[in-house]
Amino acid sequence: MARIAFIGLGNMGLPMAKNLVAAGHHVTGFDLVTSAVEALAAAGGNAAGSANETLPDAEVVITMLPEGRHVRDVYGSSIITGAPAGALLIDCSTIDVDSARAVEANAREAGFEMVDAPVSGGTGGAEAGTLTFMVGGDDSAFARAKPYLDAMGKNIVHTGGPGNGQAAKICNNMILGISMVAVCESFSMAEKLGLDAQKLFNVTSTSSSQCWAMTSYLPVPGPVPASPANRDYQAGFTAAMMAKDMNLAQDAAKSTGHDAQLGAHALEMYEKFCEDGNGPLDFSGIYRMIHGN
Ligand code: NAD
DSSP states (O other), X not given: OOEEEEEOOSTTHHHHHHHHHHTTOEEEEEOSSHHHHXXXXXXXXXXXXXXXXXXXXXXXXXXXXXXXXXXXXXXXXXXXXXXXXXOEEEEOSOOOHHHHXXXXXXXXXXXXXXXXXXXXXXXXXXXXXXXXXXXXXXXHHHHHHHHHHHTTEEEEEEEESTTHHHHHHHHHHHHXXXXXXXXXHHHXXXXXXXXXXXXXXXXXXXXXXXXXXXXXXXXXXXXXXXXXXXXXXXXXXXXXXXXXXXXXXXXXXXXXXXXXXXXXXXXXHHHHHIIIIITTBBGGGHHHHHHTO
């Protein structure tokens, strides 16, 4: 079993780190939020007082941080200089492709193997150990990373060279952001037409409009008991994170000369929802804005 440094124990990172502990690994974790570090220790991991403290004997270093700037910071200030020679570096955060490729190039120059391995499946998937990992990196780094990713997920897809995990993630989340808006618009219209949400769900969940935003994350309470709509849109996956990912998708579209118009429009809607003070809510809470309540 490996000694693993885990940096970033938020909504996703903490349950992922706990699954590594449950698989028998020695996990030393750090987060800026002390209660998250304490929660890992209570689950059998080790608490560190800084990112640097997680590193001295790490064989694997995993990061699960909010944005590209956090990943560049932690790699620049701690990991590249503090990780032992030969450690495998795995970044599971969702960040822009350019940052992912730049960080990997720095790591490679310093002699490390690294993969970008963003995830899909939400906090439920993180807790259940059923995440999908989209992994960018060369064959040897992927082969080394796979056993650790297997302990946190059930679908590990090698999507190509460095940065291609992030490319797959951004394409996936642009579909999710758009499809959530579509589900909100239809279920809102249904209510205004006097059509019961459960009855519509019975049709759509088994018909051609079926999608994850509907069957796992329905933005109205009732038919999908585990969806955030049943707990006042407590995140989950925050609207601020969705706006971030839709922005990353637009940046990627522009950098390749691609015109993703529905993505651009959905991004405007999430940004408006966040500007109105709803950034910390689950992204499915955009139903309230669309429905007008
Ligand atoms: P989060 O905000 O809950 O967790 C991020 C954690 O990183 C926080 O606890 C924060 O304190 C910590 N952090 C920030 N800077 C740090 C530093 N310098 N050192 C140590 N810790 C630091 O976010 P999350 O929901 O866990 O998401 C993490 C990443 O996973 C994001 O990139 C997000 O887009 C992606 N993601 C999230 C979900 C989801 O459903 N929440 C799903 C898929 C992917």
